[in-house]
Amino acid sequence: MTVALERPAIAAAAPSKRGRLSLSAVTPYLQSAPLALILGAFLLLPIIMIVVVSFWDYDFAAMYPDFLTTNYSDVLGSWVTWKTYLNTIKFAAIVWALTLFIGFWVAYFLAFHIRTTAMQMVLFLVCTVPFLTSNIIRMISWIPVLGRNGLINSTLVHMGLVPKPIEWLLYSEFAVVLAMVHLYTLFMVTPIFNTLMRIDRSLFEAARDAGASGWQVLWNVVIPLAKPGMAIGTIFVVTLVMADFSTVQVMSGGQSASVALMMKNQMSLLQYPAAAANAVVLLVLVLLMVAGILRIVDIRREL
């Protein structure tokens, strides 16, 4: 979008220069045009459309251009919606804490305890491969493990540790959190691993020589330097959990709710303006979270 606006300005600014030079001045605009066009058409335009539609009127069959704020008062005035938002934020907080803990120690182990680069890459790939397979299949794969007659329950019953199968292993909030951690931890491991690998190892020696203990090195050297990676991982995990509807639906067996799941239900009832109002609120919430995290770290510098 910006490209189309600015190209004439560049051409006007350099009319006296030779053809070759003005071509190289235009090159970056031509090279970035496809990206700008695709994101303009499939990201910006749809979001603008959602904002517009969120003010429209609708009934069971269609929606009508209008300027109503009832969609928003419905969203913000309903106790059920508030509970759903709080529930989604709760999932985000729990999954964030767990993935940060697991992700940091896995990355730490790979970065500082594996001695050869080849081994590091092999173990990193071992962690990566499952994340390139289908999310839904990875969710379903918990059913034979956690189910009422699943592996864990039958083992526990067989060993006589519990008298009857534990009901809350599957189709519960526990299952939702477990599946989300399973799905999203890599998004934490990769950026933290990346920042840890770039720490100058002589800093550790310096800290040791100055008398720091192992924990002091970890707390005062490693963690502060790993913060940018943690911030990027946090952005990934928080936005993925805030947007999730499938994990909540499949793993809670319909007993728990999230904002995106609420939106999906509204969409299947063709209540697009109501879903759009929810989308705007959710988008503002997510962008505020990301903006807050970006204040801590400049991602352009970290790439």
Place this chain on the structure above:
Amino acid sequence: MSHEKRTLEFYVLAAFFTLFVLFLYGPLSAILILSFQGETGGLTFPLNGVSLHWFANLFERQAVGDFGGSFKRSLVLGLMVMIVTVVVSLLAGLAFRQKFRGATALFYLAVASLVVPSIIISLGIGVVFQQVGFRPAWYTSAFGAHLTWTLPFGVLIMFAVFNRFSPAYEEAARDLGATSWQTFAHVVLPMIAPSLIGVGLFGFTLSYDEFARTLMTSGTFNTLPLEIYGMTTNVTTPVLYALGTVTTVFSFLVILATLGAILYVGRRRART
């Protein structure tokens, strides 16, 4: 740290790492085994004999929806997304090496594309198509929806690659009389080829497995993940696991082929 004796810390973390890997692969191997469930067996252990019954079941139309058709659509869509992602990310990566007006805005637009909840993009594209009067289809609206997810990854990877790319090689090529096209084709492209293959892998697998963005944008025909998602609510036989095994094996093959290609390209470059 790397040449000291193994400490207690090492063993604790190694155990933690092993548990993490078991956590990642354990459930997957459970459905892998259960997909060979006998004809009378159910969704959980124990195995009631071993058979290929559920794999055969997969290809009967009435048992699962349109498995063959949805697989073909997902495959073609993944390849389309892969090609466009590689080309557009490469171009954008080259553009970001120079300063141009709007560069920062475009960069943040790409980042925004990564953080905007997928269901919002799905809803937005669905509504835009409805208002404009186009019929949504997997090769138009879903194609665009997938690109909003794969392009930011591609652009960020290319951005990182060119951040570490020394301009000295290009200067040397130019000093030897190469045209800018020759410099690109014979110097830059071979050096970044492994990263481009990686971007292609991301483009393909992210699209092949994506379904939140496809939900409102696929039109009449389902892609494979949508088909599987539908099955989770109404299929109660191990045919679900057979499907899971087949798609997972396919993903593994794609990853292996990509790694092989990256190694091959790296070797060939080392030799010349």
